[in-house]
Amino acid sequence: MSETRIYQELVKIVGSKNISNDPKVLEEYSEDLSFFPKKKPKYVIWPRNRNQIQKTIKLANSLNFSIIPVSSSSGPRHHGDTIPRNNNSIVLNLSKLKKIINIDRKNRVVMIEPGVSFGELIPHLYKKGLKILTPLHPRSSKSVLTAALEREPIIIPRYMWDSSDPLLCTEVFFGNGELFKTGTAAGPGSIKQQKKSGQAQVNPMGPTQFSPFRLIQGAQGSIGIVTWATLKLELVPSIQKVFHLQSENIEELLDFQYELLKYRLCDELLIVNNLNLACLIKEDSSEILQLANSLAMWNLIFVISGRDQLANDKIDYLEGDIHDIMKEKKLKLSNNKSKINKDDILKFLNQADANPWRLRLNGGCQDIFFISNYEKITEFIALVENQIANNLGIYIQPINQGTSYHCEFDIYYNPNNQEEALYVKEKFMKTSIDLMNSGAFFNRPYGLWAKEVYERHEDSTYRALKKVKRIFDPNNVLNPGVLCFDD
């Protein structure tokens, strides 16, 4: 099928103002901050509604081109999952779908479109006494829905009842263009009828005997295109008390955070090394390095909080119980030794920022992340530290109520320095592969990792995923080539 025909048909669907083949625009989508090989899409389109999305998918099925969905309006992309793999790809940019459809205080849920960013949503919710469960200090322009679809770890592990949280129900177009709703949103009845009967699409499970939202999540846009989703909210506390404990020994902090999590004593909870904490607090390189040098190697950050009339009573009980645990464990950690203003910590825990914290030190970052159990964290840290001596940020995030840990290693570098970039590229893949060989579970296999990850996983997984892809995207039009969908 000729390119002209595809272009003409797309113009009919989205209008000439919402399609581009401007080389500058295409160039922008041809690469990201990862080392994944560059390739330009044919066009970029900005649909305005779900009908246009559906027509585009159906067109792709009939004219045999590929669709790569993206959601964030601007800002850097990181992991190679939106770079075209074949010559016949278009980018479907969902950033114009940016309605906050419904904020429901009573049922603690929000329904949003994919273009809604953290920078927009957080203040909106705050006014209503609500908060979204966020990844660590997200970029303001980052799509909230994409973060949830990509299973980015959230910073309050006790609220992560399932590794899929905070994602609840979705409206999705599968690869053949058919519309579907997952969870209780499926029905009986339309969303309007469900609302009339008092429902709020808060149960992600189902419909009935399968949970397709789990197939869409983590799929890098290769199973379906989500047009709205409901996300779980929590109430904004009236008091937040920040703890910043430092140690040269991460095992001491890991042991203590385990107790905090086991008994559900705190909200936000994470461990970062000195460099990452400094990147989260400061914006300027020299200030980052200065602060990092003044901190202990390992930093445990946690927050206890209370709400309403009995907020102080809750803080007293939590503080008392935490103090008892520290006494029992003979921990000599002190919250008073921190030189960091607690408001600065709350800022990065509660807010989004236009300046991505991972790019503040040197302008570039390659992040290696995976899931580990408790015992292997220190082994993985030693492995990475052995290979990357400088400019290494480390972030350990307990997830899923303490049943596993997101381990992240941020290699900071200057991307404009070719020699440095080449060195990092080599280190990035070698270290990643060494980690995989040591049992690190790369459960979000982006870009260059994908092939390596699936080779180290049971073949039955690969075969089952291909069957799933065949069911929901029979003509392989949605982001072909990602994950194990390489044919």
Place this chain on the structure above:
Amino acid sequence: MVLEKDIFKEFEDIVGIGNIDDGEVITNVYAYNWCMEIFNYMEGKEPIPFSPIPKAVVLPSSTVEVQQIVKLCNKYRIVFKAQSTGLGPWNQPSTDNSIIIDLRRMNKIVKIDEKNLYAVIEPYVSGSQLQVEIMKYGLNCHMPGAGPQVSPLASATSMNGPGFTSPSTGHSARNVLAVEWVLPDGEIMKLGAYGLKNNPDFFHGDGPGPSLRGIMRGWAGTKSGLGVFTKVAVKLFPYPCSTEYSVKGYSPNYDFEIPEFMKLYVMDCGNFKKLETVMLRVEEQEISFMCSYLSGFAVMAIFSNSIESLMDKIAIGQMKAPLVVIIAARTQREFYYKQKVMDFLLKKFKIKNIIGKIYTPNPTFYAEALRSNLGLHGFIATGGFQSTKGVADTANVCLRSTKSNIPLKKGFIKQGVIVNDFGEGTWMTSYESGHYFHMESPTMFDQTTEQSVSGMAEYMEKSNQLDLLKHLGAPFFVEGTRMHELFGPHMSNYHIWLRKIKEIFDPNNISDSGFYITPQNK
């Protein structure tokens, strides 16, 4: 129908002599189950408590044996139905060209991972066995409403999964980590980190990439319609109070020492509107171990062990909108704080706790609450009960569903086919500190009379139709082709996708589809 001798021998070679039986006695016993009569009636069959009789029962002792059995079933086109603790009709084969895979020899707690807060279990480990072991680490598990005697693996992978402690322990489907699963074609699938070739472990169940938990189950499980689950890792939770557990006496009159920091509240909210407000506020405070709305009759039942003891509680049965809350704490500070919150809410909403004033339950109640053993009280009045409804979304839709069901149920009570609970019989619980709710309507009937069985079945059908008509969510028991084809067109045509999953993962339709969905051509 029995297995041909050669085929019997092939199965026997897999599991060993004595671990397969095709005798009339054994196969007939396996054809019986509680509530089978209702499902038979609903399928237009004779309302007897027997399913088709399986050709044989095989008892594997390992995943490899399960795999070999499944492969043999594919070879000879014999349907298999897997079961563990085996409660209810969902364990029954839908055809006599079937064998039962009874997993009772796979009964090990494979691992208790204290530091990563999960346990790995085989199919025949019961909830009570698991709980006793993990209490040693100050941990607790989620148990389904069916009780501590059933298999947590079955609940997590294959069945439903609401429980009385759901406010603090969630739902079985959401507590699943890694899984070992024999697919209908005999391939062994290991979900999540357990599928790693280097250092496989159970701490995570999703990925790499999309989570295959999405086809494994939904709000409900596939009930052996999509393979056999041989191991599952389930999340563990902090035990809510001291793990000292002192019980004396003989069944059913035990004496239990109530743990130091545990308190029960039973409050009449007067009406559903206020009940919803109070329930949401209690749950927002994240203080409850258990938080359920139970109809007056159901409150009477959870405190009773016999019809006689049920009847002497008429006074508490007159509450219009009772809310049952248990708070429990590990430390005195935590307990004082939780009590203070409850005191504050009681005062704010002008409601009273009847416990210790109007009624004081036997201490055994607290033991049953900790053991999630309250469901058994549904059997007290007639020896038989089943639930209708099963919506799970907001508190509001649950209460609407409850309300709309009352006149319908009263009609059947009037006919004398089900027990008179004033039409209100309901259990509704919060999940995950009030993030969602579910309700069901337990109904007592007489399994021994055809009139009562058919009445109960007709009531269930009408209740399903009401849910469809009023958009009150999908009930629990939307399973089996007939129900999927009834509900699917009203629910995003999900049945078409579900059927595609069945067809592609079970090309020979060997994993019993009776409580799942049949392929298109069957």
